Amino acid sequence: MRNLRWLVLFFVVLSSWFATPAIAAFASGTGIARVPASTGNDEGYGIALQSDGKIVVAGRCIDSGANPCVARLNADGSMDTSFNPTGAVPGKRVIDGLVINTSSFLRGVKVMIAADGRIVLATTCSLANRNYICVARLNADGSFDGAFDGPDAGNPGNGRFRLQITTSLDEVLSDVALQRIDGRIVLVGQCGSYHCVARLRATDGSYDADSADFGLLGPATADRPPGDPAANGRFLYRFPSTFNSAGVGNGIAVETSNEGKIVIAGTCGTSALELCITKLNRDGTFDADFRGDSLPVGQGGRVRILTTDESGNAVKQRAADIKMQADGRFLVQCGYFRTSSWSQCLYRVNSDGTVATSFSSGLPFPSEPGRVVYNAIGDALAFTITPGSGSYANRVVTLGNCDGVGGNTGGTSCVTAVRNGTGPASADGTIDTSLVGPNGDQLGTFNFRTRGLSLRNNDTREIVADANGDFYIVGECDGQMCVYKFRADGALDTGPCVADADADGRVSAASDGLAIVRNMLGVPIPVTIPPGLGYDIDGDGVLNASRDGLLILRRMLGFTGTALLRDIPSATTARRTTASDIESYLRMRCGIPRP
Incomplete structure (x- = not known):
């Protein structure tokens, strides 16, 4: 001895x-890939996986003047230097000409991969003390797509441009989707105090306004608030709620169906919040068949999910994310306000707007058939559904901000796995305890701290999964855009x-x-x-x-x-x-x- x-x-x-x-292993065996930043102030917000396994991340590059930026990583987490190879950092592209608003920053920067490999980025940017929705498109090699000029023919964008949906209202982006049926670009957010939607043509980024070509016409005039542009291709709409008859609200997340319909998960009201879901036909009119449990025939398109506590009092809920399942139904991630703090929850919603009660965790109230309150504390941020047909197919993996859990503060994130069409039918909606976390000692939910990597600028914001069940989380660490890769059981993808x-x-x-x-x-x-x-x-x-x-x-x-x-x-x-x-x-x- x-x-x-x-x-x-x-x-x-x-x-x-x-x-x-x-x-x-992944990122030299650390499990965490970092995108170089010259001054160490970049922030990661969006992430998408290419079909070849490469990883595209987007964020805000503060060292370049708060411009949006995009980087592409190889499957092993190294920088893909074939992407913008002559840039200051090969593998990274700063979207110059657009400045991200640093004060009104709702959901940051969103990124999508088109079927042809081009990369679409959308964010909120500012000019002269006003917020606008801004969009850019890059070719697969990281160069700007010169054909993507935007709606202003007199001022072509040459790959990136600022939209002006209304004449004077503040416009804030929440989410973007590429329409499954034809690749058109759907943008949702808040314009002034109301939900707003814009759709751009995939060819050149102009407003999708041609009624002869399935253009976006929008709902009836009576459903539009003051400030609506009264033009095809973009619109504002009211969503009257239990707490607000004027219909103020905010579109938070968007998904599209295989037949071209648009589903928006939003939050309605002001201080008293309600979870509200909108379903639009391909032309932007309200889908009358989306009626939930109570709306009369012909009055569909906008469904409120109102819930109460044990005493029958209305409970605040707010939307976080939405995804379509393989069977056409939708999962909606939400926040549920209970007593004095927010909890994290999931609903499954049928195509007609009813809550699917088969999605049931068996957990006590406030979980109930159709709604799973899977984390008793924290803010829901995003979730992903594992694609493919393997043992982890259709699994739901959620991401949240759980500062304060276990006494940890400053960059504590939480991940939960929920069964969804996997295992026995009775398990649909139950917590998947095979997720045991980085230390191997958790059951279904684990917490991990990003602040432990640095003393500043540490958060996580979005999550995606591959067909193997591995999942990737984007955020920042040490003042750089970072990607965490976890194996299906929750271990960081390091060497064994x-x-x-x-x-x-x-x-x-x-x-x-x-x-x-x-x-x-x-x-x-x-x-x-x-x-x-x-x-x-x-x-x-x-x-x-x-x-x-x-x-x-x-x-x-x-x-x-x-x-x-x-x-x-x-x-x-x-x-x-x-x-x-x-x-x-x-x-x-x-x-x-x-x-």
């Missing part, structure tokens, strides 16, 4: 002399952590532990250690023998609790700093058995 302790001390001293090379390094069927500090430490120090060893940063026990993005190696050795020797951490200084960027988090990671992710 005395000799072993001497060896540990020896390796700790040597750790400052050697650098350990990291072999790539295998405690039995010599594969002799047992975990030994004298053999396995010292082999792992030697590898961290760059000392030749007779066994093969898996590549990547799976052995990054404290999660600071670095393999360090004096921290990670010593933690592994101590745990193999049976140290637990405070003894496990004693006299090991915590890295300022560590994401696992408590004995319980480190214990869970070592046991569940590295396979070190309980002492």
Whole structure:
């Protein structure tokens, strides 16, 4: 034992002399890809996956004057230098000429991939103290699409332009969708105090105003508020609610159906909020068949989902995101205000606007058939539905802001998985406990802290999934746009952590532990250690023998609790700093058995 302790001390001293090379898993084995920023102030907002596995992210590049920006990553998280290869940062394109509003910033920057590989970006930008919706389109190589000129023929945009939907109202973007039936660009948000919609032609970005070609005409005049442009291709509309007869509201998220219909999840009212859903026909008129449980025949198109608490009092709800399932029904992510804080929830809505009660978690109220309150605290941000036909197909993975959960503040995000058409029918809407998180110790929901990577500018905002069940989250860390890649069970996609390094069927500090430490120090060893940063026990993005190696050795020797951490200084960027988090990671992710 005395000799072993001497060896540990020896390796700790040597750790400052050697650098350990990291072999790539995702983003050099860290599980977190970063887009370079010259001054370290970029923010990530939107993400989309290409069919070839490449990852497109969009955000706000503050170091370039708060312009929107787009970057493309290879499937391994490295920068795709074939995208804008001659730019200041190959793989990244700043959308010059558009300045993002820094004060009225609702949902940031949205990005979509068209069927032909071109990239569509939309955001809110400002000019002369007024907000506008701005749009850009890039070719697959990152160059501006010169044919995408926008609606103003006298001032062609040459790939990016500012819309002016109304003559004087503030216009804020919430979401964008590419219409499934023909690729036209649907933009939703808030103009003044009302829902607003615009649709652009895919050919040149002009307003989709041609009634002879399925143009966007909009609802009847009586349903339009003051400030409506009274022109095809864009409109404002009222959504009278229980709390506001004038119909003020905000379109939050948009989805389209295979036949060209548009579904908008929104929030109606002012201080008293109500979840409201709009369904438009292809020409923008209200879909009269979308009536929910109570509207008379012929009066459909706008359905309010009103809910009450145990005492029968109306409860605030607000929309966060919407996605269409493979069967044509819609999932709506929402916020549910209970007592003194917001909870996170999901509804399933049928094509006629009724709530699908088959979507049921079995959790107690405020969950109920049709609505799953899956996280008791936090703000719902976005969600994704896993595509494909594998074991994770149709799985719902949600993203939220959960600052305050578990005492953590400053960049705490939360992820929950919900079964959706997978497993037995009775499981539809239940929490998927196979999501066990980065440390392997959670059941269906896990929290992870982005602030642990830096002291500033750390948030997450959008999530997408691939057919393998892996999911990607965009945000910022260390003042850069960042992408986190998680495996289907919630582990960050780093290299594996295998405690039995010599594969002799047992975990030994004298053999396995010292082999792992030697590898961290760059000392030749007779066994093969898996590549990547799976052995990054404290999660600071670095393999360090004096921290990670010593933690592994101590745990193999049976140290637990405070003894496990004693006299090991915590890295300022560590994401696992408590004995319980480190214990869970070592046991569940590295396979070190309980002492």
